[in-house]
Amino acid sequence: MTDVEARCLDREWFYPFRLVSGRTVATYPPPEVAPVHTTRLAMLGAAVQAHFGDRPRADLSAIDLACHEGWFAHQLQDLGFGSVRGFDARADHVENARLAAAGCGRELRFDQADVHALDAASAGRADLVLCLGLIYHLENPVGALRTAHALTAENGLCLVETQVAPNLSGPLDYGHHTFVKPMVGNFAIVDETDETHGPETSTTGICLVPSLEALLWVLRKVGFREARVLDVPADGYEQLRFGKRVMVAARR
Template sequence: MSLPASSALEAQALAKTWFYPFRLPSGRITPTYGQGELDAVHHTRSQMLDALLAREFPAARGGLSAVDLACHQGWFSAQLAQAGFGTVIGVDARPEHVADASLIRDALGLAQVQVQRSDVHALTADALGVHDLVLCFGLIYHLENPVGALRVARALTRRVCVIETQVVPGLTGWVDYGSYRFVRPLKGSFGIIDETGETHGPEASTTGICLVPSVEALCWILERIGFARVEVLPVPADGYEQLVHRKRVMVAAWVD
């Protein structure tokens, strides 16, 4: 006797190891890597996103749409759908992530979630549309062109974009720009991280060259590419240590 479709999907989800601890309709949690030591970062980011949603979108959300760039296995796409967004589009460059996000969508019964494969730099507002909320979590510090990806995010955003990223220490000071007579202030800095030996990994860069911004660089760039207001979001006191100690940040950027 075959299992009902929902039970079969749940069994399929439980049969593999995930990056995220998804709670399935039965109440069971998908197994995660190691001893679940990474679960805290996911829960902290979810808690911070929920706080922003409550502030920015307090009323009914059925008429709202969202895009989850680099959606990975669909953790935040599912969160947005469960929070009431009428349309959620998850986009990821890796086919295995598209497959996983599609499986978890079906296992959770979230028909409003669409999942598609694309490199972030190939996306356009003409093709994907403009959306009330755009998420860019865990992406830009794996890219060799993070500014280009942020420009794409801006083009897709109607109201607010939320970026979560690893950051590097910032540099300040003045630079002789061709001559001591012409100096320019540093607005921030980028660190170069080598992932060239890890491009096969599901959580790594697809090209291996990673430019990681400082907080100052990220906020300055967001304002220069067309966001009207930028805010570094507060972290719960008991949150994941990297977010608490500003090794990672979550930044919201509003269109107006």
């Protein structure tokens, strides 16, 4: 057993990495949560096929924002993307992603960067940008979606997966009862200030969770030509099947 494999096997992971030796690492999500990985992957694969069709995947590039341990970067490589790069705000996530890639015998690039600090000049643009499980942990989700748009190449695809809040709609007095604006969506505030040490939580503790209507509206307003909710497999993760989470495909 190599030192890298021993380090991979000596801890628990969020994702079920399969190492070069064929062994699979131990994971810590409970069994009822684990299907979120396979459901996201199935939806990702279907969206990639629908958007890119028979284009040579080796010519395509991808960026994984808030890449965590890098598992989806592995999946993108398996889907044939010629260039895959991951970014994460947490230094330990980047370190873990590099370790997992080494343990799985993959050459992938992972760098530490907050989503709000990225731009196309420094990160480049990609044909596919992933934004999975990120924006509902942010205090500035609109800014993150602006970044995602900036990093998505022309005619490219951005996939946003997030928890969503119940929607509010209707008229809103806007300075005077004779001047009324319609509510087009809303964000719910969630407090994670006591959980910022957690690997799957906010780095600031202030979280704005969009309603589906808000998410679709914002995606179009930041510049995406089209945004649509993806179908969920019949046996998919319950949060996605019941619309409490969504994956949206946004076309630039």
